[in-house]
Amino acid sequence: MKGLLKRLSNAPGVSGFEEKVRELIFNELDGYVDQIKIDEMGNLIAIKNGIPDGKRIMLAAHMDEIGLMVRYIDKNGFIKFSKIGNLNDQMLLNQDISIQTSNGKINGVIGSKPPHKMKKSEKNNVVEYDRMFIDIGASSREEAEKMVGVGDPIVINQNFQDFGYHLVKGKALDNRVGCAILVEVLKKVDSSATIYGVATVQEEVGLKGAKTSTFSINPDMALALDVTIAGDHPGIKREDAPSELGKGPSIVLADESGDGIITHPMVKKLLISEAEKENIPYQLEVREGGTTDGTAIQLTRQGIPTGVISPPSRYIHTPVSVVNMEDIDYTVKLILAVLNDVK
Numbered sequence: 001m002k003g004l005l006k007r008l009s010n011a012p013g014v015s016g017f018e019e020k021v022r023e024l025i026f027n028e029l030d031g032y033v034d035q036i037k038i039d040e041m042g043n044l045i046a047i048k049n050g051i052p053d054g055k056r057i058m059l060a061a062h063m064d065e066i067g068l069m070v071r072y073i074d075k076n077g078f079i080k081f082s083k084i085g086n087l088n089d090q091m092l093l094n095q096d097i098s099i100q101t102s103n104g105k106i107n108g109v110i111g112s113k114p115p116h117k118m119k120k121s122e123k124n125n126v127v128e129y130d131r132m133f134i135d136i137g138a139s140s141r142e143e144a145e146k147m148v149g150v151g152d153p154i155v156i157n158q159n160f161q162d163f164g165y166h167l168v169k170g171k172a173l174d175n176r177v178g179c180a181i182l183v184e185v186l187k188k189v190d191s192s193a194t195i196y197g198v199a200t201v202q203e204e205v206g207l208k209g210a211k212t213s214t215f216s217i218n219p220d221m222a223l224a225l226d227v228t229i230a231g232d233h234p235g236i237k238r239e240d241a242p243s244e245l246g247k248g249p250s251i252v253l254a255d256e257s258g259d260g261i262i263t264h265p266m267v268k269k270l271l272i273s274e275a276e277k278e279n280i281p282y283q284l285e286v287r288e289g290g291t292t293d294g295t296a297i298q299l300t301r302q303g304i305p306t307g308v309i310s311p312p313s314r315y316i317h318t319p320v321s322v323v324n325m326e327d328i329d330y331t332v333k334l335i336l337a338v339l340n341d342v343k
């Protein structure tokens with residue numbers, strides 16, 4: 001499981017450019033499910049058949065990560081970029097990056113003045129992203145254009161590592177954690193329901209892949225698998241993010257203060273009763289900011305009973321986030337308990 005998460009975390013997959021992650025998931029699932037298809041938007045849909053006329057249950061995990069995109073190349077070969085997804089400017093400066101081009105990966109760095117050359121006011125203020133630039137080692141626009149193109153996606157690099165007790169750190173754990181859980185569940189599930197495992201595209205930029213894939217699948221019930229914010233570290237009030245690492249997955253009861261999802265009562269009851277029955281630790285969460293694919297899924301067609309299961313993660317939407325592998329194992333157990341118990 002850790003090896004799979006490592007490969008998923010290290011793979012590049014900025015929203016709209018999820019091919020490498022999709023390829024990995026495809027190869028993992030090949031032979032374990034009855035069918036795998038890629039739809040028009042780029043979602044991967046893996047189907048494991050249940051009994052004829054049985055229930056249809058959808059699991060969704062988004063493949064995309066937040067990142068950057070080449071917007072402009074200046075005459076000296078430096079690159080201006082746009083942000084793709086919810087990124088904070090103050091964590092961008094001096095990051096090690098790679099640009100994914102049609103000819104492969106180009107390495108670079110988000111450059112800045114050395115501190116010696118900064119005025120005091122500059123040192124104390126956040127540099128806004130549109131004043132930053134990327135250095136790819138080109139010395140002219142012509143040289144840079146041979147390497148990268150406008151519209152190419154940019155990934156902030158960070159190598160996956162384990163540390164501490166059961167913890168791992170890496171980039172894009174939002175939501176390669178969900179992807180790893182999806183793969184593991186599909187490999188092991190034995191349900192009377194037909195399971196549609198969907199690795200979705202473009203969640204971070206408007207829940208797009210979930211919208212289109214749910215329309216085509218039209219399931220009886222759905223679970224979105226994503227990470228949630230862990231508040232068990234300095235600088236954050238526990239009441240603002242009560243979930244903590246190592247205490248099992250969070251069952252989300254509402255997110256975006258109810259503007260996102262308010263979990264369907266049947267799904268809420270099902271998740272909690274299975275966790276209790278199987279002695280799986282879990283946390284309950286009412287989230288104020290942020291939402292998931294579950295929000296788009298529940299509003300499809302006539303409405304789909306939907307829930308969200310989220311292992312907590314520290315530092316999401318920053319270049320390096322942290323999760324506890326035990327929470328991931330518990331999440332897999334809980335989802336398998338739910339699916340294998342479907343009547």
Ligand code: ZN
Pocket residue numbers: 062174175203226227
């Ligand atoms: Zn996410």
